[in-house]
Amino acid sequence: MSSYVIRGANILGETVSDIAIEDGVITAIGAGLEGDEVIDATGLVALPGLVDLHTHVREPGREDAETVLTGSKAAARGGFTCVHAMANTDPVADTAGVVEQVWRLGREGGYCDVQPVGAVTIGLGGERLAELGAMADSAAAVRVFSDDGKCVSDAVIMRRALEYVKAFDGVIAQHAQEPRLTEGAQMNEGPLSGELGLTGWPAVAEEAIIARDVLLAEHVGSRLHVCHLSTRGSVEIIRWAKGRGIDVTAEVTPHHLLLSDDLVRSYDPIYKVNPPLRSNDDVAAVREGLADGTIDIVATDHAPHPMEDKECEWSAAAFGMLGLETALSVVQQTMVDPGLLTWAEVAEKMSAKPAEIGRVSNQGRPLEVGEPANIVLVDPAATRVIDARDTASLSRNNPYAGLTLSGEVVATFLRGRPTVRDRALVEGVTV
């Protein structure tokens, strides 16, 4: 493996320095370093490779929408070196066999580490616990368990799951959605849902579950992770829980940081997502929550869908939007550019902390000598008009299409090998 020198990168937006990489490890940081290949990083910010705690890769089952390989490529283009693949595949990732298959496909692809998430209950049915221990003990070493897409709504099942995963330091990532309050729900419940005649999805359906779960986590002394929280009330509950010392972490998606429910006025299902886009006040609240540390991480909830599931009536369309390739730009635009987060804090929330929640030891490491060379170089001065066709994903359900976003990933290194270089995917990466 050749050695690289990244010349003149602005590390975490704090210090300009060269970074030398050899054999997949950062070997030196300083001025005037030399290597086989020199990569000019003048004006670029260097961050540790990003870690996504919430990705849907659709394999096995919907390989027409995304595969582990195409999802990995999209991740690399977005600056990610590790993604957590959600369990709602077909078959559901509720056995050691399925999670090992996904994990192995990720390793074979070589574009980023794919860390499977195991289902909490068999078939996401919410009734019987899946073999959580077997998945934890498998080659995939699953630590994050989630029925994402469905809520573990039964309080007893949730309690048992929270307790059970303590045995192997796992975490339950809850998709907080009270099912009865969201029957047939289509969009955020508010003045607009009434006007558009779409069944409302009340904030309380999310908040009630989060409130219950933080109290359950406190009661049984477990750690809890809350997926994609989207409302002001949810932020306030998490803030309260953390103040009380409850071991809870929370994520927000890029789309909930940028987009709001007035986009639904178009009835274009490109904006249909679960949880739904919320009000502008909620958008302001999740930005504040991310800035003040109430929300720990940004996770993409990258959810590929084929065109036919979006080119239809709103109510008939699938929930979900792409996110891996645009996440960092959205975070820059909504948080860094307005001065709400520094680049060092972005590294914390998009790399170190998600790796820590997921117990992935070799990801989310600091940019220091001796650490794995998982590095992303970002051009913060770039602006780009988002083109839905410009993607490594098999799907095109990109809600940012046509928008101008700031920042662009110039290069991504996974353990010392570039997966993205000169703003383009490196083809033919192999282990």
Add this chain to the structure above:
Amino acid sequence: MTFTHLLSAGDLDRTDAIRILDTAEELLGLASRPIKKLPTLRGRTVVNLFFEDSTRTRISFEAAAKRLSADVINFSAKGSSVSKGESLKDTALTLQAMGADAVVIRHQHSGAPHRLANAKWTNGAVINAGDGTHEHPTQALLDAFTMRRHLGELEGKNITIVGDVLHSRVARSNALLLDTLGANVTLVAPPTLLPVGIEKWPVETSYDLDSSLEKADAVMMLRVQQERMNAAFFPSAREYSRRYGLDTPRLNRLPDHAIVMHPGPMNRGMEITADVADHVRSVIVEQVTNGVAVRMAVLYLLLGGAAGDSTTEEGTE
């Protein structure tokens, strides 16, 4: 006209709305003529695209289009490829290939007409004939037309709409149009059947029907479906009709000139008693007659001129 589709009653400004009503007024006379046909839309194709059963609305549009000499194609989801899973997009592309100048769409999903109009799957004018729990603009137009014939101009008139506002496309379109026309609208319903955010609508709301009767120039009763009862929107049909049904004692408390309306189909004995439905002050049958004239006016104004125009030129002849 300032619109190329009719998707929402909110698409109409006051000038447009009054123009439709005035045009309908002229066209209403046609029904009493020996030849009930005008040559105006000869060679134009109007497709009735009905994903949801509504014989009365389809017949009304069909009569309207035919009286304007348009070719009418009825495309019903039942017995068509839609029920076999063809997408709205493919259906629309088929209609486009058939040269539809206007698509009258009825759909169980809110916003389907918007998708059809805005996704550029068809070049034709799209007319919303009722979408999900969203809107039914031509119903609102025929209601306003009927009220205007009885009450005069609607500016300052008090219109009370009673019932399942939450699920009613008629209520939404009426609230928007009547506000545009300057009427004062009061929506009366149990709190469970008023949508969240109704305080942003240009209407008054009340939970009490009795307090809304004395000042009403028109009372419109909305259909309440029995199945709402099972979803706990109200405890029983009996309790609903006791609190929100229009019966003879309540009818007698209306001003003498007030009219009673219902968009149909009625649940006699639920939201309206049979006596009230058949009362001389009930204009429910007249609403149906007026529906044809109003839909003719909409079709004429959308299709009668050159495509894509917005204003009337004056003095260019």
Add this chain to the structure above:
Amino acid sequence: MVASDDAPRADNSHAPARTVLDDKDISRALTRITHEILERNRDASDVVLLGIPTRGVHLARRIAKRMSEVEGRIITAGALDITMYRDDLRLKPARALEHTEIPDDIDGKIVVLVDDVLFSGRTIRAALDALNELGRPKAVQLAVLIDRGHRELPIRADFVGKNLPTSLVEKVKVALTESDERDAVDIQGGAA
């Protein structure tokens, strides 16, 4: 709106206008038309006057008033909107409809159509179609204030206030006090 004639043509509205008929000329022309209608149809009880909106209706009402004075009984004029029968609907935005008001059953009657300007003849063609669907008159006659020539259809007027040879680039504007500020017929454009 100048409801005179229909074919689209160059806009010369900024060119200086010259008045060819003033209020007295118009009054004399209408009086003469009234007498001609009465002479031609001796028994005026069969005559139904139908003006074509907008200015044709004003003219029909003025003629009806004159006829009433001569005959010593009230004669009313109706209005016949021809919008839905036009052959140029698709060339322009959808127009607002004018009011149609038929004072009497027209079956077996002599209908006198009244319009302000006769030009291509297409308006009258549309009016004949509209009449056809209202009933079967014994005869249809045409009275116009101005005949400016340039017919595109085999139609001629029975009663003409003034024959006004014009060029196609010119524009004839009829003003009547019912809808305008004054009574006058002006020509715009062309060689002033």
